[in-house]
Amino acid sequence: MNIAIIGGGFTGLTAAYELAKKGHKVTVFEKDKVLGGLAHGFKRPGWDWHLEYAYHHLFANDWAILSLIRELGLEDKLILTRPITANYISPSVIARSPAKGGATWQSLGLSEILHAREIATPAERSRNDIKTIVQLDSPIHLLRYPGLSIIDKVRTAALVAFCKVNPFWQPLEGITARQLFEVIGGATAWQKLWESLMIGKFGNLADTVAASWLWARIKKRTPKLYYIKGGFHTLVAALEKAIKQHGGKILANTAIIKLDQLVKFGQFDRILLTVPTPIAAKLIPNLAFGIGHLALKIPHLHAQTLILETKEPILKEVYWLNITDRSFPFLAVVAHTNMIDKKHYGGRHLTYFGNYLPDGHPYLSMTKNQLFKVFLPYVKRLNPAFHWSDWLNWSDLFIGLYAQPVHQLHYSSRAPKLETPVKGVYLANLDSIYPWDRGTNYAVELGIRAAKKIGEDAKESF
Ligand SMILES: Cc1cc2nc3c(=O)[nH]c(=O)nc-3n(C[C@H](O)[C@H](O)[C@H](O)COP(=O)(O)OP(=O)(O)OC[C@H]3O[C@@H](n4cnc5c(N)ncnc54)[C@H](O)[C@@H]3O)c2cc1C
Structure with a gap:
């Protein structure tokens, strides 16, 4: 044929x-x-x-692609790593929660975004939110996580265990992620751990996402990750x-x-x-x-990544940083060279700033310099020492069209x-x-x- x-x-x-x-x-x-x-x-x-x-990266249980890699004789090209995942949390986000009527960057127009620096109050700008990056990739780190009671933490652990052991995703297609996570993990844990990430990713569709989608994300996640040499x-x-x-x-x-x-x-x-x-x-x-x-x-969202190559690391140690503060103009920061040795990239540090954006979002029509200007004050909040003219060696912008389907209720049908x-x-x-x-x-x-x-x-x- x-x-x-x-x-x-x-x-x-x-x-x-x-x-x-x-x-x-x-x-x-x-x-x-x-x-x-x-x-x-x-x-x-x-x-x-x-x-x-x-x-x-690949999860340690990505069997199909790992078998293909082996079949093609590339097993020796696999690198197993255990990089750090963390959350950025800002105390100000609680007062500015969208649930309480505050603006999120997703709801802003182009001119407001270009003046994003003014969104933060002077107090917020000067605070430099130290200790706002909190590791969250193991039970011990959940126990240490700020702002949650011991009961919230036990319920969150139960929720994660439920997702890990329960193989039956079909009934979870009929309820939203919020419904499931509030019932098992509790309303406070939903608000502090998940809600702002869901809003950051799905915008006003966040509450329509089926529980089966978040179940799948948790079930598949492994602390150890593979990368491929080259x-x-x-x-x-x-x-x-x-x-x-x-x-x-x-x-x-x-x-x-x-x-x-x-x-x-x-x-x-x-x-x-x-x-x-x-x-x-x-x-x-x-x-x-x-x-x-x-x-x-x-509905689909488009993925956008701004990549910065810098002389110094923007994030120290952390590979994957979820931004739970929705006044930030990006959702995740991924420091590739905190997973893979920078020697393979001429000794430079590589950091992605990622977003998922709906059709017509102003960021999609910005140049990389315009977007960088919007992001700059927030990059400085992550690392106050960041000085773009001294640190920045190179940057690029990528858009992956229709890269994220939104799994709404009964998605399989x-x-x-x-x-x-x-x-x-x-x-x-x-x-x-x-x-x-x-x-x-x-x-x-x-x-x-x-x-x-x-x-x-x-x-x-x-
Ligand atoms: C930000 C982001 C992070 C991700 N992180 C990970 C990760 O850590 N690990 C992981 O495993 N996966 C990750 N993924 C997902 C992964 O990249 C995709 O699931 C996978 O690459 C999809 O492959 P595909 O072939 O189905 O689709 P695509 O990769 O979209 O391939 C479709 C192809 O069709 C081509 N095409 C489109 N229109 C035409 C046309 N008219 N004529 C000819 N060709 C056309 C496109 O150029 C493209 O090459 C990530 C994706 C994104 C966006």
């Missing part, structure tokens, strides 16, 4: 590899110059390793090589805007789309009327199905991997599943 695969991210590349291994003729079409999709990397002069545009690029390059060795073709820098366009590349028996659902809807015009119509109602209304055309993307949140592990799992289904259908039709 001759199979076209649209999209050269992990789903498309894995499906191509699996199908090519089985003797099918595959062609991958990727709109960008480089492969890897949301996990694609780049390398700057003086670096030995690639870095992803969006922070990436970056995720090492795996992308190995997949590319393996696909080609099995006779597959990869056409980068080739966007498919209409399926008719494929005719000039050959006669394809099957087409697998791995692009985001809103893009797939443009490629399959009758998706809206077929089994995919509910999928088109899934809305998620796109592999088969589309058009015979022979399949759809597999990060909206299809419920109850799990997006991740390269699930992209690999999905790529294998899609290849299996296409292979089976091929047998039936011959």
Whole structure:
């Protein structure tokens, strides 16, 4: 069979590899110059390793991608780390809680954002909130966490244990994350630990997110994380090589805007789309009327990362910092070089500032310098010594479109199905991997599943 695969991210590349291994003729079409999709990397002069545009690591239980890594002979490229996760908490956030009517940065317009420095009161600006970065990645750190009673902590531990041991996610699709977390963990713990992160990520959709989504995030999380020597690029390059060795073709820098366009590349028996659902809807015009119509109602957020390469570390020791203070203009700070030795990046420190943004958000149309100007006062709150003209060596801005589907109630009934209304055309993307949140592990799992289904259908039709 001759199979076209649209999209050269992990789903498309894995499906191509699996199908090519089985003797099918595959062609991958990727709109960008480089492969890897949301996990694609780049390398700057003086670096030995690639870095992803969006922070990436693997959990120790990401079995599908770990097996693929082993199958491709890259086991010795895996690095197991135990980096620190922490929360930034500011006392001022309690008084300024959105629940109490305060403004969050998500509700601000462009001019207000550009004058964000004035949002903080002089007292807040001068306080420099010492001890606001609190480690939270083990039971002992939960016990030490400020602002929660011992009962709140015991209930939070029970909630985490419930998520870890309970395999039944289906009933959790019918209630919101807030409902479940308030019942088991208590209202105070919800407010202090989870609510502001949910608002920071999902904005005014936060209260519509199903409990199954937060369950999945907690269930899968492992304190130990894997990274791949050379970056995720090492795996992308190995997949590319393996696909080609099995006779597959990869056409980068080739966007498919209409399926008719494929005719000039050959006669394809099957087409697998791995692009985001809103893009797939443009490629399959009758998706809206077929089994995919509910999928088109899934709200999506776009991921944005501002990457700073600095001479000194912005965060000391902490790898992943959740910002629970919603007056901050970013949701998470990920200090890559607090997980991976900076020697692989010319001795410089690499820090991401991440956000998830709805369509039309002013940040999406800002230049990296405009965004940096907005972030600067808050970077200084994290590290008062930060001095951009002395420290900053280089920066870049990345936007991953439709990178975060919002798992609302009964998400599984809305998620796109592999088969589309058009015979022979399949759809597999990060909206299809419920109850799990997006991740390269699930992209690999999905790529294998899609290849299996296409292979089976091929047998039936011959
Ligand atoms: C901020 C952020 C952090 C993340 N962190 C992690 C992490 O720590 N660990 C982890 O495992 N995962 C992480 N992920 C998720 C992971 O990157 C994704 O789940 C995974 O890469 C999705 O792969 P995919 O192939 O399904 O989709 P994509 O990577 O989106 O691939 C789709 C491909 O289709 C291409 N395309 C789009 N339109 C067209 C067209 N018209 N013609 C041809 N090609 C087209 C795109 O360019 C893209 O390459 C993160 C994602 C983000 C955004």
